[in-house]
Amino acid sequence: MLQKIFLIILTVGLNLSLNSVIGQPCNNVLTLHITGNNGVHLEQATVLVNSQLIKSDKDKNFTTSICNGTSKISITNIGYAAFDTTINISSTKRINIALLPTIESLKEVLVNSISAYQNLPITQIKATQKVSLIGLNLAQALQQANGVTLLSSGPTVSKPMIHGFHSNRILILNNGVRQEGQNWGTEHAPEIDPFTADKFTIIKGAASVKYGAEALGGVVLVEPKPMFEKLGFSGSLNTMYYSNNRMGVVSGLVTYVSSNNHWAFRLQGTAKKAGNVKTPNYYIANTGLRETNAAATIAYQKNNYQANLYISNFSTTLGFYTGAHVESKDDLEAAIKSNSPLFTDGFTYQINRPKQTVNHTLIKLTQKLQLKNNHQLQLITAHQENSRDEYDSKQYLNQPEMSLSLGTTNADLMLKSNFSKSFNTEFGVQYSVQQNINKDNSVRIFIPNYQLNSFGIYAIANVNVHSTYLSFGIRYDSKQFDAFKRELGIQTNIKRNFNNLTATAQAAYKITSHIQGKSIVATAFRPPAVNELFANGLHQGLASIEVGNPLFNPEQNLSFTQEITYKPDSNFKFEVTAYSNHISNYIYLQPVQPPSFTIRGYYPTFNYVATNAHVYGFDVALQYNFRKHWQVSSKTSIVRGWNKTSKDWIILMPADRASIELNFLPSNNKIFNQNLIGIEITHVKQQTLVPTSTSVLQDYAPPPAAYTVFNLNTQTTIKIHKKPVQIGCTIFNILNTKFRDYLNRFRYFIDEMGLNASIRLSYNF
Amino acid sequence: MKKILILTILIAAFFSSCKKVDDAQNNSDHAALTTMILTFKQAGTIKYTATFNDPDGIGGANPIQFDTIKLNANQTYQAELVLQNKTGGTTKDMTAEIRTAGREHEFFYTPTNVSIGIVKTDVDILGYPLGFNTNWQTNAATTTNTATVKVQLKHKPFNKGPNDDASKGHDDININFPIIIN
Numbered sequence: 021m022l023q024k025i026f027l028i029i030l031t032v033g034l035n036l037s038l039n040s041v042i043g044q045p046c047n048n049v050l051t052l053h054i055t056g057n058n059g060v061h062l063e064q065a066t067v068l069v070n071s072q073l074i075k076s077d078k079d080k081n082f083t084t085s086i087c088n089g090t091s092k093i094s095i096t097n098i099g100y101a102a103f104d105t106t107i108n109i110s111s112t113k114r115i116n117i118a119l120l121p122t123i124e125s126l127k128e129v130l131v132n133s134i135s136a137y138q139n140l141p142i143t144q145i146k147a148t149q150k151v152s153l154i155g156l157n158l159a160q161a162l163q164q165a166n167g168v169t170l171l172s173s174g175p176t177v178s179k180p181m182i183h184g185f186h187s188n189r190i191l192i193l194n195n196g197v198r199q200e201g202q203n204w205g206t207e208h209a210p211e212i213d214p215f216t217a218d219k220f221t222i223i224k225g226a227a228s229v230k231y232g233a234e235a236l237g238g239v240v241l242v243e244p245k246p247m248f249e250k251l252g253f254s255g256s257l258n259t260m261y262y263s264n265n266r267m268g269v270v271s272g273l274v275t276y277v278s279s280n281n282h283w284a285f286r287l288q289g290t291a292k293k294a295g296n297v298k299t300p301n302y303y304i305a306n307t308g309l310r311e312t313n314a315a316a317t318i319a320y321q322k323n324n325y326q327a328n329l330y331i332s333n334f335s336t337t338l339g340f341y342t343g344a345h346v347e348s349k350d351d352l353e354a355a356i357k358s359n360s361p362l363f364t365d366g367f368t369y370q371i372n373r374p375k376q377t378v379n380h381t382l383i384k385l386t387q388k389l390q391l392k393n394n395h396q397l398q399l400i401t402a403h404q405e406n407s408r409d410e411y412d413s414k415q416y417l418n419q420p421e422m423s424l425s426l427g428t429t430n431a432d433l434m435l436k437s438n439f440s441k442s443f444n445t446e447f448g449v450q451y452s453v454q455q456n457i458n459k460d461n462s463v464r465i466f467i468p469n470y471q472l473n474s475f476g477i478y479a480i481a482n483v484n485v486h487s488t489y490l491s492f493g494i495r496y497d498s499k500q501f502d503a504f505k506r507e508l509g510i511q512t513n514i515k516r517n518f519n520n521l522t523a524t525a526q527a528a529y530k531i532t533s534h535i536q537g538k539s540i541v542a543t544a545f546r547p548p549a550v551n552e553l554f555a556n557g558l559h560q561g562l563a564s565i566e567v568g569n570p571l572f573n574p575e576q577n578l579s580f581t582q583e584i585t586y587k588p589d590s591n592f593k594f595e596v597t598a599y600s601n602h603i604s605n606y607i608y609l610q611p612v613q614p615p616s617f618t619i620r621g622y623y624p625t626f627n628y629v630a631t632n633a634h635v636y637g638f639d640v641a642l643q644y645n646f647r648k649h650w651q652v653s654s655k656t657s658i659v660r661g662w663n664k665t666s667k668d669w670i671i672l673m674p675a676d677r678a679s680i681e682l683n684f685l686p687s688n689n690k691i692f693n694q695n696l697i698g699i700e701i702t703h704v705k706q707q708t709l710v711p712t713s714t715s716v717l718q719d720y721a722p723p724p725a726a727y728t729v730f731n732l733n734t735q736t737t738i739k740i741h742k743k744p745v746q747i748g749c750t751i752f753n754i755l756n757t758k759f760r761d762y763l764n765r766f767r768y769f770i771d772e773m774g775l776n777a778s779i780r781l782s783y784n785f
Numbered sequence: 786m787k788k789i790l791i792l793t794i795l796i797a798a799f800f801s802s803c804k805k806v807d808d809a810q811n812n813s814d815h816a817a818l819t820t821m822i823l824t825f826k827q828a829g830t831i832k833y834t835a836t837f838n839d840p841d842g843i844g845g846a847n848p849i850q851f852d853t854i855k856l857n858a859n860q861t862y863q864a865e866l867v868l869q870n871k872t873g874g875t876t877k878d879m880t881a882e883i884r885t886a887g888r889e890h891e892f893f894y895t896p897t898n899v900s901i902g903i904v905k906t907d908v909d910i911l912g913y914p915l916g917f918n919t920n921w922q923t924n925a926a927t928t929t930n931t932a933t934v935k936v937q938l939k940h941k942p943f944n945k946g947p948n949d950d951a952s953k954g955h956d957d958i959n960i961n962f963p964i965i966i967n
Contacts, residue, residue: 348955348959350959351955351956354952413955455806456806457805457806458809458810460810462810465810468809469806469808469809470806471806471807502806504806504807504808504809505809506810511807511809513807556844556845557842557844557845558843558844565843565844567844616843616844616847617847617848617851618839618842618843618844618848619818619819619821619837619839619843619959620843620956620957620958620959621956621959621960623843
C-alpha cells in the first residue's frame with residue numbers, strides 16, 4: 021500500500037534496448053535506479069521483483085527481464101523505509117525510485133544537517149579525523165574537541181572532562197550502552213578501546229532527558245562503523261610505535277557482509293604494550309601499561325527487522341608511579357618538597373606495585389523493527405561486568421588489596437515515530453539493575469556492596485517550523501539504592517530512593533543565510549555516588565581521609581547554552597558556545613580541620629559537602645582553509661566554577677587554554693597522496709582561580725605554572741602492491757618542554773611526558 | 786515478516802559472580818595495625834606501659850588511647866613493642882606477622898627535646914636491625930612539655946639495608962609519643 025508521504029518520481033526513460041518497443045511479451049528490460057538522501061545512489065538495496073532477488077548491473081542499477089503485465093516491486097535498504105509497489109509493464113522501462121529515510125537519518129536531513137541529537141551543542145569526530153591521536157586512549161582522542169580536557173592520575177590513567185565536569189557528571193555510551201565501570205573514581209579511566217569506534221559524538225551540556233542521570237555535564241557517544249556498508253570483506257589494520265614509553269600498538273578490524281546484504285560479521289582486536297614514561301629529565305618509575313581488547317559483532321537485517329549482537333572485552337594492567345602512593349602525611353610532604361621525584365628508574369616494561377588491573381566485558385543485543393506508518397521500535401538489552409583489582413604499594417599477600425566487581429544489566433525500549441517531514445517523536449523506557457561487590461579477602465573496603473535499581477521514562481518531540489528546529493523533552497527517573505555494610509559483625513542495610521523529573525527545550529535556527537544559532541535550556545540530575553555517600557577512610561594514593569555523607573540529595577542542574585555558528589562557505593567556520601550551569605547540591609571534597617590523627621600520624625581530611633555551584637564559560641573555534649593548500653584552526657576554552665555558598669572558586673577546574681594548528685597540504689603526486697605537514701601549539705595558563713580560603717589548607721601545592729607545548733604532524737598515503745597505506749609521523753612535545761598540568765593528580769610529584777615521536781601505519785581494505 | 790521481539794537475552798546469571806551483594810564483606814581491615822603497646826622493663830619487671838589505640842583503624846573515630854611515656858632519669862630500660870589489629874571488634878596480634886616480614890620492616894625511635902639513647906637490640910632474618918626490642922638510656926629530667934619520642938615503622942620491601950635511616954620506605958606507623966622524664 022502506497023502512503024501519500026512516499027516520494028516517488030516515476031520517470032519513463034527512453035528505450036535503451038536494441039529490441040523494438042513492440043517486442044516479445046517477456047523480453048522487456050526493467051531498470052530500477054534507486055536513490056536516497058540528497059540523491060545518493062543506493063547501490064546495495066535489496067530489490068525483489070515478483071519475489072525474485074535482482075542483482076545490480078555495471079552501472080549499479082537493478083535490471084531484470086520482465087514480462088508485460090503487472091509486477092510487484094519490493095525494495096529495502098538500511099536507513100530507509102521499505103518500499104512496495106505494483107507496476108504495469110508494457111515495454112522496456114527505466115524507473116527512478118527515491119526511498120524515504122527512516123527517523124534517524126531523517127533528523128540528519130532536516131534543517132541543514134544539524135545534529136540528530138536534539139540540536140545540543142555537539143562535536144562529532146570521526147575516529148580517524150585526527151590521525152595523530154589514533155593509538156592513544158579514549159580521553160586523549162576526545163581531547164581534540166574544544167571544551168574537552170583530561171583529568172589524569174599519572175601518565176597511564178586519564179579520563180575526559182567536559183567544561184570542568186568529569187567522572188559521574190558525564191556519561192559515556194559505548195555502542196549505545198552506558199559505560200558502567202566504577203566511574204566515580206577519579207583514577208578509574210573509561211574501559212573503552214577507541215579502535216572499536218568509527219565516530220565520537222560529544223554533547224557538551226546537560227542531556228538527561230534522553231540519557232538519564234549523570235548526563236549532567238555532557239555525554240560522549242562512542243559508535244562503531246555501521247555493519248552494512250560494503251559487501252564482502254573490508255577492514256583495516258593499524259600499527260603504531262611511540263618512542264617515549266616505547267609503546268607498541270596493533271589493531272585490526274575485519275567485516276564481512278553477505279552478498280544478499282542480510283548478514284554481516286565483524287571481528288576487532290587491539291593489543292598495546294608500553295613501558296616507563298620519560299619526562300624531559302628522568303624516567304618515571306612504574307608507569308608501564310598493557311592492554312588487550314577484542315570485539316565481535318553479528319548483524320542481521322531483512323525487510324523491516326534488524327538485529328545486532330555485540331560482544332567485547334577490554335583488559336588492561338596499569339602501573340602507577342611508585343612515589344604517588346604515600347602512606348603518611350610525612351611521606352606526602354617529603355614527596356612534594358622534593359624537586360625530583362623520590363623514585364626514578366631507567367626504562368623497563370615491567371609493571372610492579374602499585375598497579376590496577378581492569379577487565380570489562382560487554383554483551384549487547386540491539387533489535388530494530390520498522391512498523392507501519394513510519395514508526396520504529398528499538399530494543400537494547402545488555403549486560404556488562406567490570407572487574408577492578410587495585411594492588412597497593414604496601415603488600416600483605418600476593419593479591420590485590422581492593423577488588424571490586426560491578427555488574428550491570430539494562431534494557432532500553434524506544435519508539436520513534438515520524439509523523440511528517442516536520443514532526444517526529446520519541447518515547448523511551450529504560451530499566452537497569454546494578455550490583456557492586458567487594459570480592460572475598462579484600463583488605464581495604466573503601467565503599468560497601470550495593471545494588472542500584474534504575475527506571476526511566478521519557479518523551480521527546482521534534483518540530484520543524486519554518487526552518488527552525490524545535491525540540492521538547494521530559495523525563496522521569498526513579499532509582500533505588502541499597503547499600504550493605506558489615507561492621508563489628510553486624511550487617512546493616514541502608515536504603516535511599518531518588519526520584520526526579522527533568523526537561524529540556526531547544527531551538528536550532530538560522531539567523532542569516534550564513535549564521536546559525538542553537539539555544540538550549542535543560543535540567544539534569546545526578547544522584548550522589550557511592551563514594552560520596554559512604555566513603556569513610558583512607559583514599560589510597562594521596563594520604564588523605566575522605567568522609568562521605570549518606571544523606572546527600574541528588575545534584576540538580578539548570579543549564580543554559582547558546583551556540584552561534586558562522587559558516588559563509590565550506591572553507592570557513594567560526595563557532596562560539598557559551599554555557600551556564602546552576603547546580604544545587606553540588607557535591608565536592610572540602611578540606612577540614614583538624615587533620616585526622618591516626619597511627620601513621622596526621623592525615624589531611626576531607627569531607628564530602630554539598631553547595632550551590634555556578635559552572636559557566638565559553639568555547640571558541642575557528643577553521644579556515646585558504647590558498648588551496650593551507651588550513652588553520654584554533655580553539656579556545658574558558659571554564660569558571662564558582663561556589664555560590666562559600667563565595668569562592670571551586671577546586672580542580674580547567675585553566676584557560678588555547679591551541680592553534682597550521683597545516684600545509686602538498687598536492688598529490690605519483691607516489692605520495694593525501695599529504696599533510698602540520699604544527700600544533702597549545703598554551704595552558706596557570707590556574708589562579710582556586711579556593712582562596714586560608715583557614716584550611718585547600719590543596720597540597722599551588723597550581724603549576726603555565727606552559728606551551730608544540731606538536732609536529734606529518735602524514736601521507738602511499739601504495740604498496742596497489743593498496744593504499746597511510747603513514748604518519750607525529751612528534752608530540754617536540755621541544756621536550758618540562759611542564760605539569762593542574763588536572764593531573766600526580767602533579768605534586770612528577771612532570772608530564774617529554775618528547776614522544778610516533779610512527780603510524782594504517783591500511784584500509 | 787513481523788517478528789516479535791523475543792530475542793531478549795539476559796545473561797546476568799551467567800556472568801555475574803557467585804557472591805551475593807547482600808552478603809557484605811567484613812569492614813574490618815585484615816592487615817591494619819591499630820594498636821601499639823610499648824612496655825618498659827627493668828630486670829624483667831614491668832615499670833611502665835604506654836599504649837596507642839585506634840581500634841577502628843584509619844578514619845572513623847579518633848584514637849581512644851594515646852599515653853604519655855613516663856620514665857625516671859638516669860635509668861636503663863628494656864623496651865618491648867607489641868602490635869595489634871583491633872578492627873572488627875576482636876584483638877589480633879600482629880607482632881609475629883611483622884617479625885616474620887622483618888626484612889621488609891624497621892622501627893625508628895627519634896627523640897626531640899629530650900636526651901635519651903635508644904638502641905635497637907633485635908634483628909631480622911638477614912641480621913639487619915629490626916626494633917621491636919630496644920634499650921632506652923635516660924639522662925636528665927625533661928624541662929619542657931614538648932619532649933617527644935617519634936616511633937616509626939618503615940615498610941621497605943626489597944629495599945632494606947643494614948644501615949638505613951628513617952627516610953627510607955613508607956610509614957606504617959608514625960606516632961610522636963609525648964615523654965616526661967622525672
